[in-house]
Amino acid sequence: MRPRIVAVLNQKGGVGKTTTSANLTHALARMGKKVIVIDLDPQCHLAVALGMVDSQQAGIDQVLFGHSTLAQQLLPVRENLHLVAAGPRLQEIEQLSKGASHRGDLLRKALKANDSDQDFIFIDCPPSSGILVANALLATDELLVPMTSDFLALQGLSHLMGTLKKFETALNKKYRLQLVMSRYNPARRLSRDVLDTIKKYFPGQILATPIRETAALAECPSFGKTIFEYRSGWRSAQDFEALAADFLAGRVM
Ligand SMILES: Nc1ncnc2c1ncn2[C@@H]1O[C@H](COP(=O)(O)OP(=O)(O)OP(=O)(O)O)[C@@H](O)[C@H]1O
Ligand SMILES: [Mg+2]
Structure with a gap:
């Protein structure tokens, strides 16, 4: 069976893409799913969040340059969870000026050639709309869009929808789009208002569990731990466990 490929994407920075990528994939792995998570961001934050200290570790950069297969770059980081690091040359893909159309299709080809036995491949995208995001x-046909509950995030979302429309037209396909409310503060009125607005525009497309804003989630990347290792049983671990169950069951609000 082909793995389900999911891009964790939002061109706006700091909305929780990497936090979602690290903790949701670990939650799924803990449920027995076999998961690969690819760090497609030259900032390499995902690898750091998962405890990888070698900043020169090769990864998806070598795959995109055609020097290696995806299978050769799989790093076992947790039980059932493999990381493909970004690699020091990933930034070059974005910077090369020649062959832009060809360079947009490198990841699709690499994933198509991959026949490893996995349930999911997640891709943690950078905050941009360049070649890497292309x-x-x-x-992928499936997108997970983390979204903070503030006014500018709403504006960013409408920009993202414009970009997706263009890709859908050019590629003649329709994305399955699901939103994740991240950094949610149920006590804040703005948080609740923004969620209500998003519900209106994206009915049935928001995963049912909002990820609440907590100090623990902000702290755990500096220890290279996911929330299940840093504060197991705490509310943020419960949020991500519930989110993983929502994701598997297609449970939305
Ligand atoms: N629910 C949360 N509660 C508290 N802090 C959070 C939460 N989610 C994310 N953060 C913190 O907010 C910052 C941005 O989160 P993260 O790195 O996941 O966003 P991102 O979208 O991947 O950013 P970038 O666009 O730079 O890749 C980080 O410092 C992270 O620890
Ligand atoms: Mg990130």
Whole structure:
């Protein structure tokens, strides 16, 4: 069976893409799913969040340059969970000026050639709309969009929808789009108002569990731990466990 490929994407920075990528994939792995998570961001934050200290570790950069297969870059980081690091040359893909159209299709081809036995491949995207994100959009039909509950995030979302429309037209396909409310503060009126607005525009497309804003989630990347290792049993661990169950069951609000 082909793995389900999911891009975790939002061109706006700091909305929780990497936090979602690390903790949701670990939650799924803990439930027995076999998961690969690819760090497609030259900032390498995902690898750091999962405890990888070698900043020169090769990864998806070598795959995109055609020097290695995806299978050769799989790093076992937790039980059932493999990381593909970003790699020091990933930034070059974005910077090369020649062959832009060809460079957009590198990830899709690499994933198509991959026949490892996995349930999910997640892709943690950078906060941009360049060639790397184009690679993710060509490689997958399914998008998970973390979204903070503030006014500018709403504006960013409408920009993202415009970009997706263009890709859908050019590629003649329709994305399955699901939103994750991240950094949610139920005590704040703005948080609740923004969620209500998003519900109106994206009915049935928001995963049922909002991820609440907590100090623990902000702290755990600096220890290279997911929330299940840093504060197991705490409310943020419960949020991500519930989110993983929502994701598997297609449970939305
Ligand atoms: N629910 C949360 N509660 C508290 N802090 C959070 C939460 N989610 C994310 N953060 C913190 O907010 C910051 C941005 O989160 P994260 O790195 O996941 O966003 P991102 O979308 O991947 O950012 P970038 O666009 O730079 O890749 C980080 O410092 C992270 O620890
Ligand atoms: Mg990130």
